[in-house]
């Protein structure tokens with residue numbers, strides 16, 4: 586694809602007020618707030634204040650519209666997205682639909698996956714669910730062969746973190762989905778570390794369930810996580826975790842549960858409209874900038890980070906091959922945990938994680954000069970011991 590104009594991307598900097606005060610390298614945890622997100626929150630307040638209960642006439646269709654914007658981002662059909670406060674809740678709802686008495690009992694996951702989700706499986710052990718946790722040989726990646734060996738005829742689902750939060754490694758979601766399907770297992774993909782910075786095409790992957798959220802690369806704030814369910818699976822999955830919004834006729838208040846035929850069967854109760862309004866601006870900006878353009882820029886900036894670290898002999902816990910990298914670079918050295926606090930004090934927003942190091946995430950608005958300056962600060966901090 587044609588080289589993306591850097592100027593076009595950098596012109597967005599003014600839309601993110603925090604960039605005037607900090608070097609913001611923490612989209613893997615919490616994306617920068619766009620200026621116009623405040624306007625959306627104000628609008629939510631005005632609608633609530635002026636319209637009261639009748640604001641739902643606007644809010645109900647808004648949920649669907651916002652879901653379809655997420656669908657457009659991840660290559661999904663309209664009507665396939667449901668929202669919840671966080672991914673952990675969404676996974677527990679998905680698991681309640683997938684895990685059935687007398688059925689398959691094994692989950693295949695890895696020791697690099699985000700642990701919150703793994704806890705969900707472990708807590709079902711008392712009901713007979715087993716978890717095979719693939720051990721990464723290098724703390725960075727999990728080879729495809731390990732997945733292939735582990736997936737068997739008792740495998741209920743494999744859980745793939747598309748981008749690994751500890752290392753920034755990218756996993757081959759399409760290949761792992763194909764391995765799962767070959768043995769009749771489901772594939773649940775977590776795209777929280779990629780949606781908004783790496784192209785995602787859930788339809789091409791054939792993934793069954795995909796979870797992600799608005800808080801990180803989508804610059805949308807907390808509380809607006811989402812789940813895609815493959816359209817042909819929606820009417821076949823019957824979650825045990827439900828609520829009146831999961832009902833085919835919520836306002837009939839019937840005593841018997843009757844699943845909604847749509848993705849709303851995974852919705853449980855009243856959704857968090859404020860969070861969905863807050864998430865609007867960031868998502869629209871990402872869609873306008875375009876994930877392909879973001880990916881090009883991100884690959885250049887993450888390469889620069891790898892080179893800056895290697896030039897100093899620092900340990901890089903992220904793959905060198907561009908196609909194997911998502912959006913963050915993990916860099917470790919003695920004293921990295923203490924350096925985190927000092928870097929934040931100096932206005933560099935990043936974090937430190939055990940078995941990982943300092944995590945740095947440039948987004949489309951980051952400049953090369955900013956990354957050079959971060960390493961000047963790291964040199965200074967290391968020099969002072």
Ligand SMILES: Cc1ncc(COP(=O)(O)O)c(C=O)c1O
Pocket residue numbers: 613614670671672673674699701746748750775777778798810
């Ligand atoms: C890959 C991944 N999945 C899930 C989560 C957390 O999800 P939530 O807090 O929405 O449950 C994170 C948070 O950092 C993450 O990196």
